[in-house]
Amino acid sequence: GVLTYKYDTDNWGYSHIVKWSDLVDREKGFIKDGKITVEIYFSIVKMTGFRRKPRFDFNSGNTQSDVILIIEGKPVHVNKHYLRIYSNFFHSLFFGEFANKEQKEFELEDVVYE
Template sequence: DFSNPEDNRSDVTLIVDGKAIHVNKQYLGMYSSVFHSLFFRNSADKEKKEFKLDDVDYKELIDLLHVIYPSRKNVAGT
């Protein structure tokens, strides 16, 4: 669950479809050049705590984050 800022040792919030997604920018930047560029491309971005992502589907981003943060994925019983 990425809705709790205490989870994932988050230090930045992504806003997608009006919903907050709390993540750790160092961790995401390490696994994704796209996130690294978003968070660290210039000194002003390094200090930002919130990034609004347009043209991104909320569910698809959550699915991607579950790949990057595999221990955060809930496993449903059968």
């Protein structure tokens, strides 16, 4: 038979979908050839708490990009403030003692463009 499951609490996972006693009851039809078979079909009606993966176009400049990295001759538009948070290399490149603070293009060698 069809079991409609509704879950109205903030919990990870399900407390139960079908009772164990129903699964092992031969009259319910879950046991065939000594094996329990369960098929579950579901649809997602609404999702909360999940962000979509952001889609960035690094090939052209936008309001967030402020420098261009040249990788294998190709321009990659990035935000230097964002990169420096996650990389000591970029922090030194953009804001280090010997960095040219006004430079807008940086060629990176030994980096593969994919």
